[in-house]
Amino acid sequence: MIMELRHIRYFVAVAEEAHITRAAEKLGIQQPPLSQQIRALETELDVQLFRRLPRGVALTDAGETFLEDARQILKHVEHATAATQRTARGEQGHIVVGFTSSAPFHALFPKVFRSFRSATPLVSMRLEERGTGGLVDGLRNETIDVAFIRSPVADTMGLAVHPLVEEPMVVALPLEHELAEGEDQSINLAVLAGEPFILYRRSVGPGLYDGIITACSHAGFTPEIAQEAPRITSTLNLVAAGLGVSIVPASLRRLQVEGITYRPLSAPSQLTAPINLACRRVENAVATRRFIDMARAAAVAVTPGAP
Amino acid sequence: MIMELRHIRYFVAVAEEAHITRAAEKLGIQQPPLSQQIRALETELDVQLFRRLPRGVALTDAGETFLEDARQILKHVEHATAATQRTARGEQGHIVVGFTSSAPFHALFPKVFRSFRSATPLVSMRLEERGTGGLVDGLRNETIDVAFIRSPVADTMGLAVHPLVEEPMVVALPLEHELAEGEDQSINLAVLAGEPFILYRRSVGPGLYDGIITACSHAGFTPEIAQEAPRITSTLNLVAAGLGVSIVPASLRRLQVEGITYRPLSAPSQLTAPINLACRRVENAVATRRFIDMARAAAVAVTPGAP
DNA sequence: TAAAAATACTCCATAGGTATTTTAT
DNA sequence: ATAAAATACCTATGGAGTATTTTTA
Numbered sequence: 001m002i003m004e005l006r007h008i009r010y011f012v013a014v015a016e017e018a019h020i021t022r023a024a025e026k027l028g029i030q031q032p033p034l035s036q037q038i039r040a041l042e043t044e045l046d047v048q049l050f051r052r053l054p055r056g057v058a059l060t061d062a063g064e065t066f067l068e069d070a071r072q073i074l075k076h077v078e079h080a081t082a083a084t085q086r087t088a089r090g091e092q093g094h095i096v097v098g099f100t101s102s103a104p105f106h107a108l109f110p111k112v113f114r115s116f117r118s119a120t121p122l123v124s125m126r127l128e129e130r131g132t133g134g135l136v137d138g139l140r141n142e143t144i145d146v147a148f149i150r151s152p153v154a155d156t157m158g159l160a161v162h163p164l165v166e167e168p169m170v171v172a173l174p175l176e177h178e179l180a181e182g183e184d185q186s187i188n189l190a191v192l193a194g195e196p197f198i199l200y201r202r203s204v205g206p207g208l209y210d211g212i213i214t215a216c217s218h219a220g221f222t223p224e225i226a227q228e229a230p231r232i233t234s235t236l237n238l239v240a241a242g243l244g245v246s247i248v249p250a251s252l253r254r255l256q257v258e259g260i261t262y263r264p265l266s267a268p269s270q271l272t273a274p275i276n277l278a279c280r281r282v283e284n285a286v287a288t289r290r291f292i293d294m295a296r297a298a299a300v301a302v303t304p305g306a307p
Numbered sequence: 308m309i310m311e312l313r314h315i316r317y318f319v320a321v322a323e324e325a326h327i328t329r330a331a332e333k334l335g336i337q338q339p340p341l342s343q344q345i346r347a348l349e350t351e352l353d354v355q356l357f358r359r360l361p362r363g364v365a366l367t368d369a370g371e372t373f374l375e376d377a378r379q380i381l382k383h384v385e386h387a388t389a390a391t392q393r394t395a396r397g398e399q400g401h402i403v404v405g406f407t408s409s410a411p412f413h414a415l416f417p418k419v420f421r422s423f424r425s426a427t428p429l430v431s432m433r434l435e436e437r438g439t440g441g442l443v444d445g446l447r448n449e450t451i452d453v454a455f456i457r458s459p460v461a462d463t464m465g466l467a468v469h470p471l472v473e474e475p476m477v478v479a480l481p482l483e484h485e486l487a488e489g490e491d492q493s494i495n496l497a498v499l500a501g502e503p504f505i506l507y508r509r510s511v512g513p514g515l516y517d518g519i520i521t522a523c524s525h526a527g528f529t530p531e532i533a534q535e536a537p538r539i540t541s542t543l544n545l546v547a548a549g550l551g552v553s554i555v556p557a558s559l560r561r562l563q564v565e566g567i568t569y570r571p572l573s574a575p576s577q578l579t580a581p582i583n584l585a586c587r588r589v590e591n592a593v594a595t596r597r598f599i600d601m602a603r604a605a606a607v608a609v610t611p612g613a614p
Numbered sequence: 615t616a617a618a619a620a621t622a623c624t625c626c627a628t629a630g631g632t633a634t635t636t637t638a639t
Numbered sequence: 640a641t642a643a644a645a646t647a648c649c650t651a652t653g654g655a656g657t658a659t660t661t662t663t664a
Contacts, residue, residue, distance in 0.1 A: 002312075002313075003312060003384060003388070004311045004312050004313060005309075005310060005311050005312050006309075006311060006629085008384075019643080020643075020644065021642090021643065021644080029629090029630065029631085030630070030631055030632080031643080031644075031645095032630080032631075032632080032633095032644085032645075032646080032647095033629060033630040033631070034630090035643095035644060035645060035646090036629085036630085036645090036646095037629080037630095039645085045388060045391055045392060045395075046392065046395075047391050047392055047394075047395040048395070049391075051591065052637075052638075052643085052644060052645090053638070053639080053643085053644095054637080054638045054639045054641080054642065054643070054644095055638095055639090055641095055642065055643070056642090056643070056644090057643090057644080060395075060591050061394055061395075061400060061591055061592040061593065061594070062391050062392070062394040062395035062593075063391075064394075065387075065390050065391050065394040065399070065400075066387055066390075066391040069383065069386065069387030069390060069391070070387065072383065073380060073383050073384060073387065076376065076379065076380050076383060077310060077315075077380060079376065080372075080373055080376030080377065080380065081310070081352060083372050083373075083376060084352055084354050084356075084369050084370075084372050084373040084376070085352060085353065085354055085369070087354075087368055087369040087371075087372040088352075088353075088354040088355070088367075088368075088369035092372070093368060093372075284358065284367050284368055285368040286368065286369075287368070308653095313654090326618080327618075327619065328617090328618065328619080336654090336655065336656085337655070337656055337657080338618080338619075338620095339619085339620075339621080339622095339655080339656075339657085339658095340654060340655045340656070341655095342618095342619060342620060342621090343620085343621095343654080343655085344654080344655095346620080358663095359618085359619060359620090359662070359663065360618085360619095360663065360664075361615095361616075361617060361618070361619095361662080361663045361664050362616095362617065362618070362663090362664090363617090363618070363619090364618090364619080615664105616663105616664105617662105617663095618661100618662085618663090619660100619661080619662070619663090620659100620660080620661065620662075621658105621659080621660065621661080622657100622658085622659080622660090623656100623657085623658085623659100624655100624656080624657080624658105625654100625655085625656075625657100626653100626654090626655085626656100627652105627653095627654080627655090628651100628652090628653095628654095629650105629651090629652075629653095630649100630650085630651085630652090631648100631649080631650070631651095632647100632648085632649075632650095633646105633647085633648085633649100634645100634646080634647080634648100635644100635645075635646065635647090636643100636644080636645065636646080637642105637643085637644070637645080638641100638642095638643095638644095639640100639641095639642105
């Protein structure tokens, strides 16, 4: 014979009743088969678990030992069942969220995390900041589950990209710059021709970079790149230091860098920056799929003029 | 269906092979029944555990969760089996050893514990010092498993008493006592007639007490009890203080109390004190039975002139 | 398309039921 | 003497085997 959970369940019932007939009743079977199963268990273990008394049975010392473990095993089986079902429903698990350094300034970002955390408190999250290339690699080799990126499309095979929000880009100027006067009044991109540009390094954020270059060329000039900053925040610091101007997503204004003024771009050169959510095209983890759904829902909620 | 260990064992095998056919081979069954059991488990849990691929199967996220628990459950079953068998063999468990305050001075005492500890390191022991009445009660209500006592027989129903060793009793005299001269030379009990006696209180040690009274009456006198001490050690302290003489088991000399001299008793009044091991007549715990056996063996080994 | 899983069906081992005997105090 | 467990025997559920079809990327 080989031990089954049935033996353990039956054993616990008999131990609790100290009476095979009563235990059988409780289990919804007859006394003889229960006696047999208990005996089979004793034979399998090669241990006497009960002493047979004229009015029932009593656990032996070894039976007492087995009872402790038996109860735990049944509890463990229940736990395993519940945990597995929670995981299947996406209520439990772990999710690694990647993002480019410019993403977390957007109001969408905390919104998504807050709603996901409160909806699925048993899913632990890890945040990982990387360049676009690193994020794509992470998604591919399963070290990252979803990534907030600014590249318009992740052309890369096997990955899917969901557009979340689109925000205007604004010109960032040092306070002492001649264009700094008239804050918040829109200016035409063309007036920046000849200005030294500070840009977020292309290798870590090709989406933003290429968008700016393209828009400039549409406006009739090729920007003079004075400096490439390794992180979006350094870009603003360099602008504040007076080393040049930059064009950044409007949400970066949250950073509140001293010595900077922002001006929107006027109509003809409506430069915008997207925030997209990249993930694997085939995603098995329900928790991850739920995260994506909730991020898209939050994006709709955050978009002005959506139904 | 109801979950059985079979499902868990099969599941782990399939998860490890990532291949139902190979897992079936490893389990010594055919592929179709294994497929069926896995499907039955998935139905029971209402969770898909594997994704079916053209070359085998792959765990889903939920399957991954279940695998962790499944392995632990199987480990737990193995552990329960082993622990139960160890308990049945008396290799594991707990034992409460009671003793009267005069017992632990005998060489037998540490000998028993040392040999039992090294023979059954997984059996934990607790020592409990009580008076004879407390020990008997403890044995009865199962708070004590075995007890070293000095009463010759535990007449009490349901208990068994195994004689272990018998040791001579010696007269304890204050150094300034007139009989203190001639240490280690035997004296006749009769010479103590009229001396004030310090005795270990009868209620906590009736065996010793009654033995002394009886011996004195055989020697032709009734001892004058100057004081009853609550513990055997206090008896010696009172003797050292010069409040009287006493008769104690020879092993008490180990105590090395200042200001006391001991003299053996001469032949006609060979007063001895036993150390017995009391236990329940029906003892189910194998560990306890083993303790008793080892104590008896140690007693034989410690008895001079045994084969 | 090719390997592997799922289905359809059969068989038999054994869990469980019924009737009776044995055991333990 | 009596309640309860064990034994004997029967039934039938369902686990496992064989042959075949369906699924998946």
